[in-house]
Amino acid sequence: MAEIHLKSLAHSYSPAPQSPSDYAIREMDHVWHQGGAYALLGPSGCGKSTLLNIISGLLSPSEGDVLFDGQRVNDIPPEERNIAQVFQFPVVYDSMTVFDNLAFPLRNMKVDEGKVRAKVLEIAEILELQELLDRKAKGLTADEKQKVSMGRGLVRDDVSAILFDEPLTVIDPHLKWKLRRKLKQIHEQFNLTMVYVTHDQLEAATFADKIAVMYGGQIVQFGTPRELFEEPNHTFVGYFIGSPGMNILEVTRVEGGVMFKDQFIPLSDHLCQFLNQNPSANVKVGIRPEFVHVCDEAIKGAYSCDVRHVEDLGTYKILTMELEGQILKARLDEDQAVPENTAWISFPSQWLKLYVDEYLVPDEPSADQDAADSQDRSDSDPSQTTEVRQA
Numbered sequence: 257m258a259e260i261h262l263k264s265l266a267h268s269y270s271p272a273p274q275s276p277s278d279y280a281i282r283e284m285d286h287v288w289h290q291g292g293a294y295a296l297l298g299p300s301g302c303g304k305s306t307l308l309n310i311i312s313g314l315l316s317p318s319e320g321d322v323l324f325d326g327q328r329v330n331d332i333p334p335e336e337r338n339i340a341q342v343f344q345f346p347v348v349y350d351s352m353t354v355f356d357n358l359a360f361p362l363r364n365m366k367v368d369e370g371k372v373r374a375k376v377l378e379i380a381e382i383l384e385l386q387e388l389l390d391r392k393a394k395g396l397t398a399d400e401k402q403k404v405s406m407g408r409g410l411v412r413d414d415v416s417a418i419l420f421d422e423p424l425t426v427i428d429p430h431l432k433w434k435l436r437r438k439l440k441q442i443h444e445q446f447n448l449t450m451v452y453v454t455h456d457q458l459e460a461a462t463f464a465d466k467i468a469v470m471y472g473g474q475i476v477q478f479g480t481p482r483e484l485f486e487e488p489n490h491t492f493v494g495y496f497i498g499s500p501g502m503n504i505l506e507v508t509r510v511e512g513g514v515m516f517k518d519q520f521i522p523l524s525d526h527l528c529q530f531l532n533q534n535p536s537a538n539v540k541v542g543i544r545p546e547f548v549h550v551c552d553e554a555i556k557g558a559y560s561c562d563v564r565h566v567e568d569l570g571t572y573k574i575l576t577m578e579l580e581g582q583i584l585k586a587r588l589d590e591d592q593a594v595p596e597n598t599a600w601i602s603f604p605s606q607w608l609k610l611y612v613d614e615y616l617v618p619d620e621p622s623a624d625q626d627a628a629d630s631q632d633r634s635d636s637d638p639s640q641t642t643e644v645r646q647a
């Protein structure tokens with residue numbers, strides 16, 4: 257069993273990295289807790305496999321440490337790390353039977369043959385491979401082979417974590433769901449730390465309790481599927497999570513709020529205060545398509561958009577609109593009127609998110625910020641100072 261701590265970890269494939277873009281993994285500090293079911297979600301090339309290979313020991317990080325239960329394992333080879341890795345393509349010995357494939361890791365460790373048999377039968381039952389135990393792996397279907405691959409990771413009692421690198425890529429779509437359920441069941445039964453790499457948000461959300469979203473070599477958010485949907489703390493998370501993703505609008509700052517196109521969007525005192533203290537020109541506003549208010553007739557304060565496309569997905573519709581070159585999406589209920597050529601849209605303020613330099617500015621000041629503000633006030637206000645002293 258293991259807690260996996262990636263401490264000040266970074267990796268560059270270049271021997272002499274010059275800039276952040278030379279890093280496949282940019283410096284991060286991250287903990288996968290013992291027994292957690294995690295997903296590592298991100299687009300192609302963001303560094304998912306690199307990170308997994310660093311954990312399993314197939315790759316040595318160029319900077320920082322990998323700690324298992326607090327012990328540095330950078331110099332420990334993969335076979336001694338007690339980590340099982342299941343790859344995109346099943347790794348099985350075609351000429352061996354399913355039984356022998358499953359028994360292989362145990363026989364390698366010179367486990368007593370009686371124990372080997374008991375363990376293989378236990379895992380075969382969980383993975384529903386009993387009927388195939390005497391068959392040569394060569395004749396199996398892709399999903400059967402992938403189950404054997406997973407089984408080889410599970411037979412060992414000493415495995416502390418299982419890493420799955422897009423394990424369902426080669427599996428028929430109708431079997432994917434079944435295998436994902438199976439993995440979840442195995443997780444509950446064995447209390448193993450599991451990290452599941454995928455670029456599919458649905459796969460991530462059905463497997464994992466918590467998802468780490470990776471972008472450009474960094475984990476930009478680590479949270480439950482709900483947190484990622486409701487509070488995306490980076491514009492990429494907003495855009496990547498959800499179907500369709502969040503509308504991200506470039507805005508300009510003005511007194512008391514921001515402007516999108518020709519309209520003023522008021523912001524809370526806290527957000528205005530944040531903007532006043534932060535000079536960045538990279539200011540954006542995000543709103544999920546679910547929360548865009550759509551009307552088929554002109555209403556005061558609404559933006560007039562050209563309707564470009566309507567996609568009917570049965571229980572809801574996706575409306576794609578254009579406003580002076582900006583594409584906007586809205587999700588409409590099944591029974592909601594669909595505007596034909598022009599839609600009038602507005603953004604209810606409670607659903608708007610403010611992003612500065614691509615990161616979310618929380619709606620409410622954090623506890624730390626509150627404390628700092630009250631300290632500021634007491635520094636500048638003599639009566640407050642007295643009160644603090646009296647306390």
Ligand SMILES: Nc1ncnc2c1ncn2[C@@H]1O[C@H](COP(=O)(O)OP(=O)(O)OP(=O)(O)O)[C@@H](O)[C@H]1O
Pocket residue numbers: 269280298299300301302303304305306307455
């Ligand atoms: N052996 C290598 N040598 C040099 N660069 C590499 C090597 N392997 C990966 N990279 C680069 O490192 C970055 C991260 O790649 P990685 O394969 O970890 O991403 P990924 O998120 O797993 O992508 P995918 O989903 O396509 O597998 C990419 O820019 C990739 O081109």
